[in-house]
Amino acid sequence: xxxxxxxxxxxxxxxxxxxxxxxxxxxxxxxxxxxxxxxxxxxxxxxxxxxxxxxxxxxxxxxxxxxxxxxxxxxxxxxxxxxxxxxxxxxxxxxxxxxxxxxxxxxxxxxxxxxxxxxxxxxxxxxxxxxxxxxxxxxxxxxxxxxxxxxxxxxxxxxxxxxxxxxxxxxxxxxxxxx
Amino acid sequence: xxxxxxxxxxxxxxxxxxxxxxxxxxxxxxxxxxxxxxxxxxxxxxxxxxxxxxxxxxxxxxxxxxxxxxxxxxxxxxxxxxxxxxxxxxxxxxxxxxxxxxxxxxxxxxxxxxxxxxxxxxxxxxxxxxxxxxxxxxxxxxxxxxxxxxxxxxxxxxxxxxxxxxxxxxxxxxxxxxx
Amino acid sequence: xxxxxxxxxxxxxxxxxxxxxxxxxxxxxxxxxxxxxxxxxxxxxxxxxxxxxxxxxxxxxxxxxxxxxxxxxxxxxxxxxxxxxxxxxxxxxxxxxxxxxxxxxxxxxxxxxxxxxxxxxxxxxxxxxxxxxxxxxxxxxxxxxxxxxxxxxxxxxxxxxxxxxxxxxxxxxxxxxxx
Numbered sequence: 001x002x003x004x005x006x007x008x009x010x011x012x013x014x015x016x017x018x019x020x021x022x023x024x025x026x027x028x029x030x031x032x033x034x035x036x037x038x039x040x041x042x043x044x045x046x047x048x049x050x051x052x053x054x055x056x057x058x059x060x061x062x063x064x065x066x067x068x069x070x071x072x073x074x075x076x077x078x079x080x081x082x083x084x085x086x087x088x089x090x091x092x093x094x095x096x097x098x099x100x101x102x103x104x105x106x107x108x109x110x111x112x113x114x115x116x117x118x119x120x121x122x123x124x125x126x127x128x129x130x131x132x133x134x135x136x137x138x139x140x141x142x143x144x145x146x147x148x149x150x151x152x153x154x155x156x157x158x159x160x161x162x163x164x165x166x167x168x169x170x171x172x173x174x175x176x177x178x179x
Numbered sequence: 180x181x182x183x184x185x186x187x188x189x190x191x192x193x194x195x196x197x198x199x200x201x202x203x204x205x206x207x208x209x210x211x212x213x214x215x216x217x218x219x220x221x222x223x224x225x226x227x228x229x230x231x232x233x234x235x236x237x238x239x240x241x242x243x244x245x246x247x248x249x250x251x252x253x254x255x256x257x258x259x260x261x262x263x264x265x266x267x268x269x270x271x272x273x274x275x276x277x278x279x280x281x282x283x284x285x286x287x288x289x290x291x292x293x294x295x296x297x298x299x300x301x302x303x304x305x306x307x308x309x310x311x312x313x314x315x316x317x318x319x320x321x322x323x324x325x326x327x328x329x330x331x332x333x334x335x336x337x338x339x340x341x342x343x344x345x346x347x348x349x350x351x352x353x354x355x356x357x358x
Numbered sequence: 359x360x361x362x363x364x365x366x367x368x369x370x371x372x373x374x375x376x377x378x379x380x381x382x383x384x385x386x387x388x389x390x391x392x393x394x395x396x397x398x399x400x401x402x403x404x405x406x407x408x409x410x411x412x413x414x415x416x417x418x419x420x421x422x423x424x425x426x427x428x429x430x431x432x433x434x435x436x437x438x439x440x441x442x443x444x445x446x447x448x449x450x451x452x453x454x455x456x457x458x459x460x461x462x463x464x465x466x467x468x469x470x471x472x473x474x475x476x477x478x479x480x481x482x483x484x485x486x487x488x489x490x491x492x493x494x495x496x497x498x499x500x501x502x503x504x505x506x507x508x509x510x511x512x513x514x515x516x517x518x519x520x521x522x523x524x525x526x527x528x529x530x531x532x533x534x535x536x537x
Contacts, residue, residue, distance in 0.1 A: 003182070003186075003361070006186055007186075007361075007364055007365075007368070010186070010189055010190065010193065010368055011368065013193050014193065014368065014371050014372065014375070017193070017196055017197065017200075017375055018375065020200065020353070021200060021353070021378065021379060023529065025525075028218075028222075028356070030214075030215070030218055030358075032277070035388075035418055035419070036388070039386075039388055039417060039418060042498065042521055043386075043521055043524075043525070046520075046521040046522055046525055047525050049522075050522060050525055050526075052525070052529070059218060060214055060218060061214070061276075061277055079287065079291055082287075086278060087278075097419075098390070098419055099444060099445075108437065108440075109502070112437055112502055113502065116501055116502055118498060118501075118502065140221065140297060143295055143297075144288070144291050144292065144295055144297065162225075163221055163222055163225035164225055164228075164229060166222075167204075167222070167225055167226050167229055167231070167354070168229070170353075170354045171202065171231070171353050171354055172353075173354075174378070174379075174528075174529050174530075175525070175528045175529055175531075175534050176354050176355065176356065176534065177356075177386070177534065177535075177536040178356040178357060178358050178536060179388075179536050182361070185365055186365075189365070189368055189369065189372065192372050193372065196372070196375055196376065196379075199379065199532070200379060200532070207397075207401075207535070209393075209394070209397055209537075211456070238397060239393055239397060240393070240455075240456055258466065258470055261466075265457060266457075319400065319476060322474055322476075323467070323470050323471065323474055323476065341404075342400055342401055342404035343404055343407075343408060345401075346383075346401070346404055346405050346408055346410070346533070347408075349532075349533045350381065350410070350532050350533055351532075352533075355533050355534065355535065356535075357535040357536060357537050
């Protein structure tokens with residue numbers, strides 16, 4: 001093989017390695033607890049601010065945080081209605097995983113966040129959307145819990161996807177977290 | 180140094196980088212909750228289907244999911260017997276982390292999974308075994324909880340290992356998760 | 359471009375890729391549960407023993423484990439005092455996430471750890487400090503919970519930092535976990 005061909009092949013391999021690990025963060029947001037949701041959005045918006053590409057994949061209890069409290073979905077079966085009734089409807093209803101104390105712990109945390117000038121969860125989600133954080137909602141979770149696309153929040157580019165989408169993103173990310 | 184030697188050394192370095200980050204997923208399964216166990220096996224089987232090598236490292240409460248409800252271990256001390264009695268014995272006994280509601284939430288989820296054609300946890304574990312997902316059980320956890328190898332499920336290639344084994348696998352994986 | 363320049367540029371790119379993924383572990387310790395704290399320090403000390411650089415970033419409930427039970431902070435506002443009173447003060451007060459059973463499950467676990475020669479959480483933290491595990495405490499969490507630097511444990515090189523610090527470390531780590 002000629003020297004220039006060899007150099008080209010080495011360069012290609014190096015570029016392949018670069019593509020295999022981008023400056024990118026992929027997160028599974030499994031939890032629907034207020035504290036973990038806060039952590040995930042603080043990390044997400046912080047990462048975008050540092051120039052990283054960010055993808056969040058909401059699954060299981062996490063999906064409940066993305067419901068829009070003003071929207072309703074029709075044609076749900078009995079289980080969909082039950083889940084819809086029992087699970088928190090959107091970010092304003094999510095609770096702390098510890099010290100919720102019948103809601104007073106969560107209320108105290110919200111009060112403190114306001115007082116200390118920490119953005120609320122709703123503000124963080126809006127900011128994330130403006131900054132280009134990509135959000136996927138897990139197809140299987142929505143199907144299991146009987147949630148419908150029309151009851152989810154308006155968020156730029158929000159999509160429903162399967163586990164393969166997450167793995168594809170995670171595989172080329174420099175950072176991956178399961179929250 | 181001669182040009183061909185230089186090229187060879189660069190090629191070696193590139194191959195070293197490839198080995199340092201394989202198309203591989205390593206997971207710590209710390210949780211013994213049904214929902215998180217489901218998530219871990221959905222991710223594991225999905226990853227194998229995409230051509231990734233997959234290693235799961237079960238530790239702490241996660242180990243309880245790998246107990247075989249039909250097997251018994253002899254010669255346990257009092258603490259081993261207590262843990263054995265109090266902790267869920269295998270996948271059929273694990274519960275949701277939220278909305279368990281005295282078992283009815285977990286039962287509803289199982290019913291829905293069947294109805295929506297989502298494999299049960301037992302079926303997913305069997306599939307994972309057939310697909311070659313490697314499972315390690317944490318040595319320290321088994322020791323602490325007084326569990327014995329002879330009470331764990333039959334799973335192809337299942338092994339007991341220490342934290343070093345996980346770190347070795349995780350270090351060369353493109354994706355790592357703590358669930 | 360001359361052949362030697364080309365070789366140098368390839369070598370530089372390879373070195374860049376090496377720097378982008380060091381033999382390093384970055385962990386977010388979000389949980390304040392005894393079992394998860396144990397897992398994080400078992401992984402941290404195990405990783406250092408294998409020659410990895412280790413960084414732990416304590417946030418939210420995790421920060422409570424780093425409080426020194428003998429130290430007091432002055433000038434806290436009413437919320438800081440409330441959190442200070444309600445949250446566990448240091449490692450000796452943290453509890454299991456499951457099977458705490460009014461404290462008896464946690465006590466049993468501590469007894470078993472001693473009996474089976476597993477280091478206590480306090481001993482693990484001390485060992486981590488001696489081995490050079492770097493600990494950061496999340497600035498926003500401390501601010502929200504009204505915790506003060508002077509009430510945290512003595513630990514070599516402990517620092518308060520923001521989310522950007524974690525992302526910087528995680529981005530160049532071969533392994534990242536959210537615990």
